[in-house]
Amino acid sequence: MSSAIEALKALAEGFGTTFKHLGRKPITEQYPEYKRPLPERTRARIVLTCDPGGDERCVACFLCSAACPVSCISMEAAERKKDGRRYAGWFRINFGRCIFCGLCEEACPTSAIQLTPDFEICKRDVLSMVYEKEDLQVNHGGKDREYNFYRYAGVVTLVRGKGEHVKETEPVNIRSNMP
Amino acid sequence: MTLYAIIFYLLAALIIISTGIAITRRNMVHVVIYLVFSFFGTAMLFYLLGAPLLALLQIIIYAGAVMVLFLFIIMMLRVEAPEISMFPFSQWVPAAALCAASVVLGLLLLIPESQLGKPLETAIATPSDFGFYLFKRHWLTIELVSILLLVALVGAFHLGKSKLSAKSEDPS
Amino acid sequence: MASWIIGFVLLLLKMAVVLGVLLLLAAYLVWAERKLLARFQVRYGPNRAGKFGLLQPIADGIKMITKEDLMPDGADRFIFLLAPAVVAFTALLMFAVVPFGEEITLFGQNVPMVISDLNVGLLFIIALSSLGVYGVALGGWASNSKYSLLGGIRGAAQMISYELSLGLSLIPIVMIAGSLSLVDIVKAQQNVWFIFVQPVSFVIFLISAMAESKRIPFDIPEAENELGAGYHMEYSGMRFGLFFIGEYVHMQVLGALTAVFFLGGWQGPFLPAPVWLLIKIVMVALVMIWIRGTLPRLRYDQLMAIGWKVLVPAALINIVITGAVILII
Numbered sequence: 101m102s103s104a105i106e107a108l109k110a111l112a113e114g115f116g117t118t119f120k121h122l123g124r125k126p127i128t129e130q131y132p133e134y135k136r137p138l139p140e141r142t143r144a145r146i147v148l149t150c151d152p153g154g155d156e157r158c159v160a161c162f163l164c165s166a167a168c169p170v171s172c173i174s175m176e177a178a179e180r181k182k183d184g185r186r187y188a189g190w191f192r193i194n195f196g197r198c199i200f201c202g203l204c205e206e207a208c209p210t211s212a213i214q215l216t217p218d219f220e221i222c223k224r225d226v227l228s229m230v231y232e233k234e235d236l237q238v239n240h241g242g243k244d245r246e247y248n249f250y251r252y253a254g255v256v257t258l259v260r261g262k263g264e265h266v267k268e269t270e271p272v273n274i275r276s277n278m279p
Numbered sequence: 280m281t282l283y284a285i286i287f288y289l290l291a292a293l294i295i296i297s298t299g300i301a302i303t304r305r306n307m308v309h310v311v312i313y314l315v316f317s318f319f320g321t322a323m324l325f326y327l328l329g330a331p332l333l334a335l336l337q338i339i340i341y342a343g344a345v346m347v348l349f350l351f352i353i354m355m356l357r358v359e360a361p362e363i364s365m366f367p368f369s370q371w372v373p374a375a376a377l378c379a380a381s382v383v384l385g386l387l388l389l390i391p392e393s394q395l396g397k398p399l400e401t402a403i404a405t406p407s408d409f410g411f412y413l414f415k416r417h418w419l420t421i422e423l424v425s426i427l428l429l430v431a432l433v434g435a436f437h438l439g440k441s442k443l444s445a446k447s448e449d450p451s
Numbered sequence: 452m453a454s455w456i457i458g459f460v461l462l463l464l465k466m467a468v469v470l471g472v473l474l475l476l477a478a479y480l481v482w483a484e485r486k487l488l489a490r491f492q493v494r495y496g497p498n499r500a501g502k503f504g505l506l507q508p509i510a511d512g513i514k515m516i517t518k519e520d521l522m523p524d525g526a527d528r529f530i531f532l533l534a535p536a537v538v539a540f541t542a543l544l545m546f547a548v549v550p551f552g553e554e555i556t557l558f559g560q561n562v563p564m565v566i567s568d569l570n571v572g573l574l575f576i577i578a579l580s581s582l583g584v585y586g587v588a589l590g591g592w593a594s595n596s597k598y599s600l601l602g603g604i605r606g607a608a609q610m611i612s613y614e615l616s617l618g619l620s621l622i623p624i625v626m627i628a629g630s631l632s633l634v635d636i637v638k639a640q641q642n643v644w645f646i647f648v649q650p651v652s653f654v655i656f657l658i659s660a661m662a663e664s665k666r667i668p669f670d671i672p673e674a675e676n677e678l679g680a681g682y683h684m685e686y687s688g689m690r691f692g693l694f695f696i697g698e699y700v701h702m703q704v705l706g707a708l709t710a711v712f713f714l715g716g717w718q719g720p721f722l723p724a725p726v727w728l729l730i731k732i733v734m735v736a737l738v739m740i741w742i743r744g745t746l747p748r749l750r751y752d753q754l755m756a757i758g759w760k761v762l763v764p765a766a767l768i769n770i771v772i773t774g775a776v777i778l779i780i
Contacts, residue, residue: 343581
């Protein structure tokens with residue numbers, strides 16, 4: 101008998117709980133009207149950033165392309181005539197294939213390729229998901245605004261020669277065995 | 280030919296045709312469905328003759344319970360149609376003889392009736408009248424039938440039980 | 452002759468009105484169910500199509516009609532096409548004997564506010580609900596899919612079991628009202644509703660009715676996490692729609708039957724009779740949605756145990772007690 105009363109009590113409690121929920125304000129976020137601010141490091145649409153000077157960061161090293169598990173990144177390397185700096189002649193990401201894993205970002209030595217929180221890139225035509233370099237480039241440094249790869253890695257620039265940049269040691273003499 | 284007569288013959292045709300299809304089908308589930316149609320026709324015939332209670336009992340018990348159980352068992356056991364196409368001739372002869380005998384008997388019953396030309400009177404009874412008739416005048420029959428059903432129930436229970444306990448004793 | 456034609460036209464009119472109200476209400480019951488379930492779960496529910504998502508049923512209907520009508524390989528064509536029709540048909544037909552008002556006089560004719568006042572109306576309903584089993588069992592079998600078959604077998608077993616307690620729970624009502632006609636049963640509740648006379652019967656009826664309509668917590672024939680969608684898994688488009696409509700019409704039928712057998716049918720003060728019946732139907736439907744939002748699904752053995760070991764004996768004892776009380780009084 102007492103177990104029956106207990107069962108009834110449990111039932112009443114359950115029904116009461118659901119009934120109480122009727123009056124609660126739903127916690128659903130109404131998506132297109134309200135866009136929840138996503139964390140900065142959310143992995144979505146890929147961009148190509150530029151260094152503080154406004155120059156593009158990508159040196160067309162193909163590391164991102166190699167790291168990509170779905171092979172959605174392709175590019176062609178080119179060399180700038182005036183200072184010998186490498187850059188991507190064309191750079192293409194097929195977002196129809198991209199899984200937003202972020203491995204390209206991790207592989208990138210120059211912090212050029214970065215993922216942004218913007219995930220709203222649905223298209224009706226799958227071919228319009230293929231982004232060219234012009235679509236990918238942005239005019240800021242992304243997550244790492246102050247970083248300038250060539251200030252550390254050394255390229256013969258108009259300002260300084262090899263080994264004269266910030267925190268840079270002398271270049272190794274490749275013709276000698278000495279350290 | 281009145282409207283009722285037309286409906287009667289349509290229903291009769293429905294019953295005979297669906298029963299005929301039912302006994303010639305290979306697929307057991309189709310057999311069940313055509314039999315249900317046949318029972319349905321029978322129920323409507325009862326209704327036409329002024330016995331709605333009987334009609335609905337026909338549907339509830341035969342179409343709704345007995346055939347559902349048949350269907351249930353067919354679905355569970357996956358009864359396959361046997362490969363042999365024809366019964367042996369020795370089985371056909373008695374069946375045909377019996378069938379012919381019943382047809383002749385039926386005709387013998389019908390012919391004097393039609394010569395008299397007296398239509399059968401419909402016996403419309405309310406459910407309560409029917410109940411009083413059944414349970415007051417035929418109470419002994421009802422009790423006997425219920426005892427029979429009880430025996431069948433206990434028997435079925437016993438069969439199921441003994442199998443169950445035998446299984447639990449022998450785990451292999 | 453003229454009066455015969457008027458009577459026929461009135462009958463057609465009644466059928467059209469009842470059918471229209473039933474289907475419209477079925478569509479909006481789906482909406483109400485989704486909305487309420489969402490609120491029970493602190494969500495919004497459909498709110499995009501129209502204000503408060505009120506156009507959602509129309510959108511769903513358009514989607515179902517325009518969807519491809521698939522037929523699985525190896526399905527039994529004839530039965531596959533027949534099964535959803537059986538489900539919707541039996542559910543709709545049950546409303547033929549539900550009275551929705553007192554007799555009125557129209558064009559000099561007495562018009563009973565019921566499509567057909569059968570003197571065995573209650574048996575008619577039980578007969579139809581027992582035929583509804585075919586839709587489930589055959590739909591599951593004809594789909595040629597193991598999940599569908601399992602769902603169909605479960606559905607058949609469940610519906611056969613609960614039909615029994617459903618029928619038995621109504622016998623005390625018939626004993627008190629002294630008639631199998633739903634019109635007379637409603638009239639017998641002029642003074643006191645049967646829910647107060649027969650509370651045990653009411654509980655048994657409600658539980659078995661919910662099991663009969665295969666709703667949560669009795670939805671093991673279509674248990675999503677075990678069988679996909681159960682007996683209607685292979686159906687798509689409007690055929691699935693028929694199963695769906697059948698389910699929601701069945702919900703209304705149960706609401707109407709609960710109202711007729713226990714809540715005084717169309718009787719009520721101030722408002723016109725059909726409105727009262729409608730209010731009672733909707734109330735029962737809302738309670739069923741509430742139950743769905745609260746209780747978890749039963750296990751198969753629990754379901755069978757409740758049906759055979761609790762409800763049937765309780766209904767039998769109830770019949771005996773009712774009979775004894777009637778004899779004494």
